[in-house]
Amino acid sequence: MRAVRFSAYGPPSVVEVAEVPPPHAGAGEIRIAVRTSAISPGEIRLRSGELRDVVPVRFPFRTGFDAAGVVDEIGAGVSGVSGLSLGDPVFGMAPAATRGANADFAVLAAWAPKPPAWSWAEAGGAAGAVETATRVLDRLAVRAGQTVLIHGAAGGTGSVAVQFATARGARVIGTASAANHDFLRALGAEPTTYGPGLVDRVWALAPSGVDAVFDCAGGALPDLVALAGAPSVVTIADFGAAAHGVHMSHGAPNTPGADPLALHGLPVAVTLASEGRLRIPVAATFPLAEVAAAHELSESRHARGKIVLQH
Structure with missing residues (x-):
């Protein structure tokens, strides 16, 4: 089967599509x-x-964490618990330790039924953003009546976090470039621009302050801490978090500070999608063979939503 991998650090050109043996579902897993x-x-x-x-890697490194497709192999202990059948459309996440979802066949360690309202492109980009948004909003204990600032709200994770936070009943302020402000309004956020003057702009929108900050973009921790205080800020993007007393949330296994994966967010996403309250913004789709171009777009950090490979 075809699979995406890289065998050395470097620019997008080091990424290749290679022929590799297909994986098989282990206990508690499925293959799609x-x-x-x-x-x-x-x-x-x-x-x-x-x-x-x-995060040390072993070369060649197989890429891909999120995928959607049809079930074609069910591991031991799965079918009797979930009622899952061969041919069912699902979306989900590969095991964090092995990844490998950018391939013709992928093993999933967590999954949920593909909502009929979602396209295949939306479903393929959903699981990781849903899990991350749930993990961070849970850690921040975001609930109805609070005001939440999401820094980098137009990206793949930020746009999903906006919808999850509003579904919890929170008021959401989101940072993005001016070109993305109408996009954020459509998701339910009140937009403002990032960069110098951020603290004053947020205070103007929320004179009583913000209760929590979800940093999806990095590069603004001093301002974010000034707005909410370090304990109320969680970042997924800024490796300087510790110097500011801020928690950096990640789910990478066997690495310091890893948080438990919030897999309970997947069925919540299915419910919200069925109610018309959750879409997965897709910035662009690429054929699998053009994965290097997809990496280039992601590296530019100008994509509004998820970047998805079509198989």
């Missing part, structure tokens, strides 16, 4: 014939070598 899978911003940073001292 992949229709779509997502590009992970974290893996962009892995591939570049930026995280070589934080």
Whole structure:
């Protein structure tokens, strides 16, 4: 089968599509014939070598965390519990330790039924953003009546976090470039721009202050701490978090500070999608063979929503 991998740190050109043996579902897992899978911003940073001292990798490194497709193999202990059948359309996440979802066949460790309202592109980009949004909003204990600032709200994770936070009854202020403000309004957020003057702009929108900050973009922790206080800020993007007393949330296994994965967010996403309250913004789709171009777009950090590979 075809699978995406890289065998050295470097620019997008080091990513290749190679022929590899297909995986098989182990106990508690399923295998899907992949229709779509997502590009992970974290893996962009892995591939570049930026995280070589934080998250060690073994080459060749197989990429891909999110995927959607049809079930074609069911591991021991699954069917009797979930009622899952061969041919069912699902979306989900590959095991964090092995990944490998950017491939013709992928093993999933967590999954949920594909909502009929979602396209295959939306489903392929959903699971990781849903899990991350749930994990961070849970840690921040976001609930109805609160005001939440989401920094980098137009990206793949931020746009999902906006919808999850509003579904909890929170008021959401989101940062993005001016070109994305109408997009944020459509998701239910009140937009403002990032950069110098952020603290004053947020105070103007929320004179009583914000209760929590979800940082999806990085680069603004002093301002975010000034707005909410370090204990009320969680970042997924800024590796300087500790110097500011801020928690950096990640689910990478066997690494310091990893948080438990919030897999309970997947069925919540299905419910919200069925109610018309959750869409997965897709910035662009690429054929699997053009994965290097997809990495280039992700690296630009100008994508509004998820970048998805079509298989």
